Amino acid sequence: MHAWPASEVPALPGKGRDLQIHDTATQGTITLAPGPVARIYVCGITPYDATHIGHAATYNAFDLVQRVWLDTKRQVHYVQNVTDVDDPLLERALRDGHDWTELAERETALFREDMTALRMLPPQHYIGAVEAIPGIVPLVERLRDAGAAYELDGDVYFSVESDAHFGGVSNLDAEAMRLLSAERGGDPDRPGKKNPLDPMLWMAARPGEPSWDGGSLGRGRPGWHIECVAIALDHLGMGFDIQGGGSDLAFPHHEMGASHAQALTGEFPMAKAYVHAGMVALHGEKMSKSKGNLVFVSALRRAGVDPVAIRLALLSHHYRADWEWTDDVLAEAVARLERWRAAVSRPDGLPADALVEEVREALANDLDAPAALAAVDRWVDAQNASDGDDESAPGLVSRTVDALLGVAL
Structure with a gap:
């Protein structure tokens, strides 16, 4: 599966700072x-x-x-999956009378366009889940053969008790885990499981549902968590x-994925940091597919909204915060974009070397994008209120917000 084209990232003078970031596990x-x-x-x-x-x-x-x-002059090896076969996808395809593969391909293509x-x-x-199946099957077999997984009516479950570090990502107690498991695709009440929290690794083929050759596991399809583990x-x-x-x-x-990987390899931890973004609400409720209260990037684009303004609206909230999408949030972003573009369109301006460092410092501090925006706002306000004579300043500001914030002026 292919991703989407990369936009050029301008090089900035100097070097960025190491990232300090909130780790859910610790x-x-x-x-x-x-x-x-x-x-x-x-x-x-x-x-x-996709894509809300x-x-x-x-x-x-x-x-x-x-x-x-990238600003610290490192290379970045970034991996992302697409869960292109799973119960919610199959249910939506059945509800709307679509072929599930066509639905997945169409929505993935739209996601690429939005990105x-x-x-x-x-x-x-x-990497799609379907293309990862040849790598998933051997991992499930290894877990089963090592006693970290077991069969139940043809399905294969992971035993959470096989990982001594289980629970260390989310730091939740057993009752909270059980409630969330039931809400988020688990089956804690299924009879015969060794532990209610044990997640499915391999689902045996069901009538009318897609399945693949699973070797000694039989025909079926992978569970949600093992998909990401295999790819990672x-x-x-x-x-x-x-x-x-x-x-x-x-x-x-992420809790289950970490335990899968740690049981497979005997190493700890799977990741040095577990980083989680907050939820976005609409009309007072978390924006979610199940509630149907979604604002789509593609719909905003079709309505003529500049994607750069959408990005500025996202950047105006700290990534870990839960926040609400409103018309005012977008209007403020549109106005900010107009001010910024007007300020950098002048042939000269106030020196911007200090601004580069302010933006770097803000982002290195747990991705504090609102602080970075505020720093640019201050330069813009000063630029509009004065007669600077630095011919390089507007270009440096443009390159800085492009390189570090992804905002093209």
């Missing part, structure tokens, strides 16, 4: 200092309702991570720098 801020190549895995979409503002906010956060690392328009840097490896281990290995996604993925998805 519940504190840690400093990441990768080697020459920084490694990041971000969980992708299940392609049946909640999606865009999440991928914007991890786009900033890439830009901070391109928003100038999100693409992953080096963009194949392309990044253990101990990569960031496992990222929305905050609703901390449990069960």
